[in-house]
Amino acid sequence: MNIVELFDKGGVAMIPLLVLSVLSVATVVERLWFWSRVLRKERELVDRVLDRAKRDWGLAEEIARQARDRPIGRFLYAPLKLHEADPELFKLALESAADEELANMRQGDKILEGVIALAPLLGLLGTVLGLIESLGSLSISDLGTTATSGVTLGIGESLISTATGLIVAIASLAFYRLFQAFVFNQAKLFRRSGNELELRYRQFWLQRLDRHAEDSEVRDSDTNEFQTRVSEAKDSEAIGDR
Structure with missing residues (x-):
């Protein structure tokens, strides 16, 4: 049975299943390309930024700025580009960047969720329509005769849409869970690196x-000493005038 015969025997439900399968494949390919770029040497980048932050915040900012083509780079650069920010503003920038990047990582999830929910239902609908068509031409007098052989064949063909719907849903679910695992690991990486960066900044x-x-105390001390000397000088001049 070739593809054309498969779609012909599967019934009208095979057309929306084809559309869903194309959407699923396109989303999976796009997400695989996205994650292949995201997961490349990101832990090495985090370690470099955190290591430079111990000694030179300007160098850490430059390293993060050069990695803005990746989510982890944009996440680390968001607070570092705020010069002389207080710790609360630094933390707010981290949280805002993390929310934005994690939301971008979930793009395509809604499409896969829709395919997972709709594909089995469309498959069942195709099966039900096929059964209605097959049993509609069968009468009570035909039971037990050779006329029922065609009905049996029709019932078997009507199950094609159900099998197709399940295959599309299962494949989509497998990749959906894989992408969810990637997002979960990224959330842990963001949380760990963000906490370490915030701690070092504090x-x-x-x-x-x-x-x-300390500088203020030194200046105050110098000012007080100068005022004391000026006061002593004035007292000496007053005694000399007398």
Whole structure:
């Protein structure tokens, strides 16, 4: 049985099943291409950014900026491009970037979900229509005679649409679960790298505040010492005038 005969015997339900299968294949191919680029050396990029952040935040920002063609690069660059941001704004930028990138990773999920839900139902509909057509031409007097052989053949052919619908749904479900696993792993990577980057930035921010406080204390001390000397000089001049 070739493809043309398969569609002819499967009934009218084979046409929407063909449309769903084309949508499913196109979505799967696009998502496989997307993930093949996303998963390439992303952990190495995260380690490089976090390692540079220990010593030079400007260099860490530059590394993330050069990797903006990948989701993890855009995620890390979003807070790093905010110069002298306070820790709360830094965290907000991380969370906003993570939500946006994870949403982009879920593109195509709705199409696969629709195919998974509709394909078996369309297959069953084709089977029911085939059974109605096969049994509609059968009368009570034909039972037990050779006339029922054609009905049996028609019932077998009507099950083709059900099998096709199940095949399309099962294949779509397998890739859907695979892509969901990729998204779940990306969410864990974003959470881990984001937490480490935020922790190091908070440490940097506290060290910066401590340095500013020390510089302020030195300036206040110098100012007080200068004022004391000026006051002593004025007192000396007053005593000399007397």
